[in-house]
Amino acid sequence: MRKIWLTGIAALAMASCTSKTSTPQPTASALAALPTTDWKSFRDTFIEDWFKVSPADAVYQGRHDFDGGLGDWSPAGLKRQGDFLRNAIAKAKTFDAAKLGKQDAFERDYLVTVAAGKLFWLEDADFPHRNPAWYVNAGLDPNVYIARKYADAPTRMRAMVSFLRKIPTAAAQIRANLKTPMPLSYVNFGVAAFNGFGDYYTGDAKKAFADVKSPALQEEFDKAAVAASKAMHDLGAWLEGQRGSATQDFALGADKFSRMIKETERVDVPLATLEAAGQADMKRNQLALVAACAQFAPGASVPACMAKMNANKPANNDPVAEARKQIPELRAFVLKSDVVTIPDQEQALVEESPPYNRQNSAYIDPPGPFEKGIPSVYYISPPDPSWSKVEQAGFIPGKSDLLFTSVHEVMPGHFLQFRHANASPSLFGRLFVGYAFAEGWAHYAEEMMWEAGLHAGDPETHIGQLSNALLRDCRYLSAIGLHAHGMTQEQSRKMFVEQCYQDEGNAKQQSARGTYDPAYLNYTMGKLMIRKLRTDWTATHGGRAGWKAFHDQFLSFGGPPIPLVRKAMLGGDGKAVF
Structure with a gap:
């Protein structure tokens, strides 16, 4: 993502x-x-x-x-x-x-x-008053000044000093705004994020500018970083103090959840229709998984088959190094299969995610569309050291699972999508990229790559793709369940394990995320809308031979609500169709 x-x-x-x-x-x-x-x-x-x-x-x-x-x-x-x-x-x-x-x-x-x-x-x-994640998304992350070499180090360091000087005021505003009692998952998220920022400001951020040869600027940075770090740690400590009164009151409610998908993605369908589409996709993927497991691990249960796939870990349990090997392979396959245009020679870097942003297993940080010569960075999170050794080992993905994370984040997922968005003829397409468009495309790309012949029918590879598909199916159904049907976080965790065959560490993480990120159904919702649009468009544009033209035209819009793209490509009323 x-x-x-x-x-x-x-x-x-x-x-x-x-x-x-x-x-x-x-x-x-x-x-x-x-x-x-x-x-x-x-x-x-x-x-x-x-x-x-x-x-x-x-x-x-x-x-x-x-x-x-x-x-x-x-x-x-x-x-x-x-x-x-x-x-x-x-x-x-x-x-x-x-x-x-x-x-x-x-x-x-x-x-x-x-x-x-x-x-x-x-x-x-009302997320500014309810949800710490709103502030993390709204600007507390200083990574742009560190990871993007858009200017020389002293210039970026001065910019970060200015940023850090604003953090104490921002922290005071956050504390004043957040209402208590707060859901426990929100407390956990906020404590990890705010303390992570506090550590980062005086830790890795300081190290990033260690070579700047200006004692005066270093002194300015230290003073600003110490004050910002204290403000974040104080905020984290205050939030930690709310743990005793924490609630499970995270649900938006059915009406507000429906307004969310309508207002943010122009998807205006009954919740029953939405839920039925997700259940059908999960059933389709479960049946495909059973068939793939019959080839890969004959006679084994599905959980045992998944365990076998995930036991084939990257060398030295290092998913970062493995992902660096996978990306050239994926690029070569996209070129050979000719499923979508690669518009330039840009490459993505792969790094371990910083400690303040490990709430998801992987994500990509692309540069702005008008920044030149600055690479995208694909971040992969290590397991939480507070988990048991078994949970930590389970969190490290198997090679085939990781392969489709790399498809999703880099090629031909987010990285390629943002390369196309940067060249969109629409100004708005270059400037605004929606959640369902970006995540829907990246998730759609996983299944599309398998269908196009990645690893030529290898069942272990297919299981890796299906593991990722089922993860997103459980996100989809958890979002609806948690926010519209009274599902508990524990019930969500069990669904991730029992219905989507995820490891315990990932299941805990994903069930928590569903409480503070109710729109994470957009992965599967976007994928389903894109698949239906592809079916309907290629019906009159060459069928399977029209995939590349479809993908290129779809990506040319940048990142609008998918119902608007459907209307532009097919005409009609622009209603969401699954």
């Missing part, structure tokens, strides 16, 4: 290689000038004003004139975000689609969905 879960946004103009030490907070009047007569002016003003409201988004996507910026999470700052988004939605809707060109009408609907999705998390779900 991409590091930012909710919606990533990217830069409007070429990234600058100089950093400002601060970014002034915009005034309310500065955000009230959205024009209503010219669509392109409206769109560009929306983007610039959003960057002012959320400068960390701008930095993450390559607008380094916003370096050091962090959002204003005070009550006034949160209200400014909500007012801006409501105003943008209302004004965008005044543009008559019938009077706009096809591309502009598409972008109008795209923009409205992006703004509505952000507004859902901000106010309807």
Whole structure:
């Protein structure tokens, strides 16, 4: 998955290689000038004003004139975000689609969905007051200044000093905003994340700039990092203190869950329809797994077959080194099978994920679309050292399981998708990439690669693909169950183990994630919409021979809600179809 879960946004103009030490907070009047007569002016003003409201988004996507910026999470700052988004939605809707060109009408609907999705998390779900994960996603991660060599080290170090100086105020705002009692899984997430940031600011972040030959700048960094680290550790300690009163009250409820998928992804179907689609996909994958296991481990139970697949570990239990070997193989297969265009020669790096961001087993951090010569980094998480030795060993994936994680994150998953997005003819396609589009494509790519002949029918490889498919099926059904049907976290954990054959460590992690990331059904939801769109589009475009043309056209949109892509490619009403 991409590091930012909710919606990533990217830069409007070429990234600058100089950093400002601060970014002034915009005034309310500065955000009230959205024009209503010219669509392109409206769109560009929306983007610039959003960057002012959320400068960390701008930095993450390559607008380094916003370096050091962090959002204003005070009550006034949160209200400014909500007012801006409501105003943008209302004004965008005044543009008559019938009077706009096809591309502009598409972008109008795209923009409205992006703004509505952000507004859902901000106010309807009320995540700034309920969910520590909102802040982790909203800008606390300083990795952009360290991992991306967009400027020389002193320039990036000065930018990070500016960022670190804002952390004590941000931590105070977070503590003031978060309501208690809080769900236990939220407490666990927040404690790990905030303490992880605290360790990182004075640990690995400091080491990253150790070669900067400026005693004065080093002194500035140390002073800012120590204060920021203390603020994060104090926040983590405060959250740890809430453990005794923690609840299990994490559910959005059925109505709000339905609004979530409608507002964020334009999927407006009854929950029963949604659930039935997920159950059917899980059953299909379970039957395929039984058939593959009959070849790979004749006579063995499915759990024993999965254990056999996962026992074939990377050499030295090092998934990072194994993934570095897998990526060239996958690239060569994509080229040979000719299933999708690889637009350039860019390569992804593979590293161990930093300690503050290990809530998921793997993710990719791509550069902003206007940053040049900066690699994407595919991060793989080690097991939690607090787990038992058995759980730690189980968490390290087998080679075939890891192969499809590499498909998902790199080739032809997220990495390739973002290379296409960066070349999208749509400005909005380059700037906003939705959760279901990105995760749906990456998950779809896993099954598509198997269908295209990766490892030529090898049952162990197929089991690796199905393990990943079932993981996402259980995410899909857990999201609905946890948030709409009263499922407990323990019931979710059991489903991951018993129905989707996941190891205990992963099952614990994934059942917890479902409580604070209710939209993680988007992996399977997106995949199902893409598969159905492929079936319907290729029916009149060459069948199996039309896959490459379908994939290239699909990816050319950048990252909009998939129902909008369906409407653009097939016509019709643009309703979600599974």
